[in-house]
Amino acid sequence: MKYTIGEPIRDTKAPEGPIEERWDTRRFSAKLVNPANKRKLRVIVVGTGLAGGSAAATLGELGYKVTSFCYQDSPRRAHSIAAQGGINAAKNYRGDGDSVHRLFYDTVKGGDFRARESNVYRLAQVSVNIIDQAVAQGVPFAREYGGLLDTRSFGGAQVSRTFYARGQTGQQLLLGAYQALERQIAAGTVEMHTRHEMLDLVISDGRARGVIVRDLVTGEIETHLADAVVLATGGYGNVFFLSTNAKGCNTTAIWRAHRRGAYFGNPCYTQIHPTCIPVSGDYQSKLTLMSESLRNDGRVWVPVRAGDDRAPADIPEEDRDYYLERIYPAFGNLVPRDIASRAAKNVCDEGRGVGPGGLGVYLDFADAIGRLGKTAVEEKYGNLFEMYERITGEDPYTRPMRIYPAVHYTMGGLWVDYDLQSTIPGLFVIGEANFSDHGANRLGASALMQGLADGYFVLPTTIGDYLAGGPFGDVDQASVDQALGQVTGKIGRLLSTGGTRTADSYHRELGRLMWEYCGMERTEESLRKALERIPELREEFWVNVKVPGDEEGLNQALERAGRVADFFDLAELMCLDALHRTESCGGHFRAESQTEEGEALRDDENFAYVAAWEHGADGVPVLHKEALDYEYVKLSSRSYK
């Protein structure tokens, strides 16, 4: 696949000056909208996860008229609900030396120096307010006997700054945002449309002015217009078919916006989580995350010999390879996510994997049970063990768990400036849907922080600055008709193909291909193969997919087919991005770029930039580079040996 190099991006709109003052500076310089005018301004927010839900609620509180969409039957079901671990904030309630600056530093370093300093600093500053807001809303965070908030430590940090609500932090935070949103719906400031899917963006006079959505219940195609559009539609990990994302997670909204001119930032940055329940068969529809905390007490191993299919209990110590402890004696089983994931892949590639298909490694608690006793282990991990048993039917107290890495989070997304505005004026992108503040690798517990920072605090300020520049005039009817025509044309085409394979089966095949060639380890060869294979498969999809039913009423197969079609296009851009970035960084591991010990090797000279891809006029991608400068954190390389 060809691409061209375009103009570099020089201005991200971040204010100048000392980093501590930039957000204040921006807030002060932002134009305000007077309250009477706010009532006349309409903002569309697509998505009701932590980012979209908090944004819509806050904009409603400020007095804007908000129209909000989600594809589920209730805003409360956005996939933020599934986040387990916790949320970071630089509260320093423990007095253990945490500070805004330290959270900033950890995040930049954790992102392997591919995130913007200004944005990350702001994120760390705002993190403090998020916890206050959530507590005031009634989010039942874990507490200590003194009545104060409890925290724990999480990967990539030496301080205890992660706030949590048992294993359901995302759920509790989302319910807080959801309740705030429902309050605004009752107050009449937010108009909520559930079971609606965004299928295109309306652009008029160069500005984002509306969306085309499908009412998933009636099948009706609707146009909604506004003065600005906010996308908060989450991540696109489902391009791999199997991931820890919800079944409905899709790229359609952001991909359509990309097609209409929004740049796509770093599409290839994907996070693969090491401790998921492995695939058990071809029918598998989704992967389930097991909390990372299990690695504190579990020991990871595989048989020494390839093809050793004895039951785990029958494999004596000398025939076991505790490979993480062997390769990384200093960190052992606690190496960061990307490293643990890759190591598991390597042993499975050697044919030493366990369980169905040889895609799994043991996570063994026998030592821990022997050392601490079964009760202590049960107290710590009881609910996780139960969940594991429910899914696999195996008892982890007597038989080691099997785990395998799975696609978890996408650091890439639509490119946005410091104001969270995309390259299309009036189109703002927040949460996992933007290319975000995590660089090439996201630290645990910071996605929730980012989504809520965007939605409660950053966007409501910056979007006002944009809206104050209005009014933007009437929407050009021709552009609406054009978008409507494209949407109905695509639906019509999907329904009329009448082929012999379901959209799901294509999605599965695309996913397998992406996992194989653009997954945990990428090589020039594998990526070229993918770039050859994806267009072929896409072509076949468009002539051979079978979508039953018609466009009226609820048609879940049609919904799925539309999403798969966009995944094909996105997959291609991901591979291209991965191919062009010949360095390894964070979640992006290019086999060609590794140290002698097999660790990721960054190439700061050539790749210290954000890759922002434009959908070129004739479909040829154009690469715009946004250089990354590090003034406050010195570039260094990570080591965990």
Add this chain to the structure above:
Amino acid sequence: MTSTIDRGLATTPVPRRDAPPKPSARRTKPPAPRGPARRPGLFGSTNGKKAVMAVTGAVLVAFLIGHMLGNLKIFLGAASFNSYAEWLRTVGEPAVPARSLLTVAEIVLTAAVVLHMWSAVSLARRASKARPVKYAKRRSQAGGYVVRTMRYGGVIILLFVIWHLLDLTFGAVNPKGFDATPYDRVVAGFAPARWWVTAFYVVALAMVGLHLRHGLWSAFQTLGLAAGRRRRFLDVFAAVFSAALVLGFVAVPVAVMIGVVK
């Protein structure tokens, strides 16, 4: 693959969504359905009705306790029992005319029964409206056999009370008629030859027992007084209490029938 149509069931008529307007560039929907125009208020609300049921139920339970204790006086002999019945009629005299306190009690009891039945009926009707289409297959997970007797059990109790009043209060169906002493009426009513009366009483009392087995703790729950460990206690208490009550009542007809009281 085979696919056969099994059977048909009527479904709820669901209001069709508004006729979809043609897609237009300016379409906005009306705001989501909002708060009610008229709120149900205490007695209109399901919670309020339940509270009425609980309070009236409590009145009825209080009556039953007293009634059972009074009945047990029969074991102390005819005089004791008759004077108790007499006392019921004369209590409060001369401050108030004869029978006035008893009449008040009767009015309260009647009101309680009526209100109790009103709330039971209106909740039952609400429930059947809330599930217009029944399940083809349904299995209880709470093991609530007792719970399922509440509604028809209540009706049986009502029928019993009617019979009972005709029998022992008005003497209409009693062999001794209205003029005999209460003691005689009881002894005659449960005479061994009339074993079927006793049988009917026993069945009815079993229903009362079941009704209270659930009703007792349920009333506390309804009034918001049965959370946590308190509920487990109340659950046991309800079982013991209703068993004791039933035994206390049953003792009389059984004693008459087997000739202990004659």
Add this chain to the structure above:
Amino acid sequence: MNLTLKVWRQNGPADTGRMVTYQVTDVSPDMSFLEMLDVLNERLILDGDDPVAFDHDCREGICGMCGMVIDGVAHGEQRATTTCQLHMRHFEDGATVTIEPWRAAPFPVIKDLVVDRSSFDRIIQAGGFISVPAGSAPDAHSVPVKKDDADDAFDAATCIGCGACVAACPNGSASLFTAAKITHLGLLPQGQPERASRAVAMVDQMDLEGFGGCTNTGECTAVCPKGISLDVITQMNRDYLRSPK
């Protein structure tokens, strides 16, 4: 394993539905219940039939989107488990499995097993929140919360809004769902100012939606995938009766 499925099919809200029987073969015991339905649907599509519509999203038991009555039990017989987390190893080879949607007037059927649960959202709209606009919150440590209260509030707050409680309740009551939210917010100091008005408004809204009243039968808590306790209903009743109407 092979199964006979009796599935409720209903083309739309206006259709009168019917039970349709399907045979599914080669079901793996490791499949989840929804994956088994995926297999059925894949084959229905290829045979040119309409696939069975059912709601689902996270498939890990947390979003509350999935839910069907399986053999007469909401979410199937395995306790504390959502439909998506139910696995086929709990069924016997050759068994006949009856699958129906949640049945309640306030949950009208949209299609097949998909029902409209927006009545739940409206109950929350009536008062299931603490009014605190973004940016106005005091420091999180300004109000300590007793650990026990925080833990109990958390237990109530884990409700996923699936609607199984309504589906299982013989009265079609939404008490467990409504009470879970009233209890969650009512246990926290932050929730006190609106506590009384919240309970009244939410209970009233529940009634207006057409849900039945609770007669303490306990079916709801038995099928609740999050094991929400009847204590929340006690709390709701208490708050309701003690609030000025």
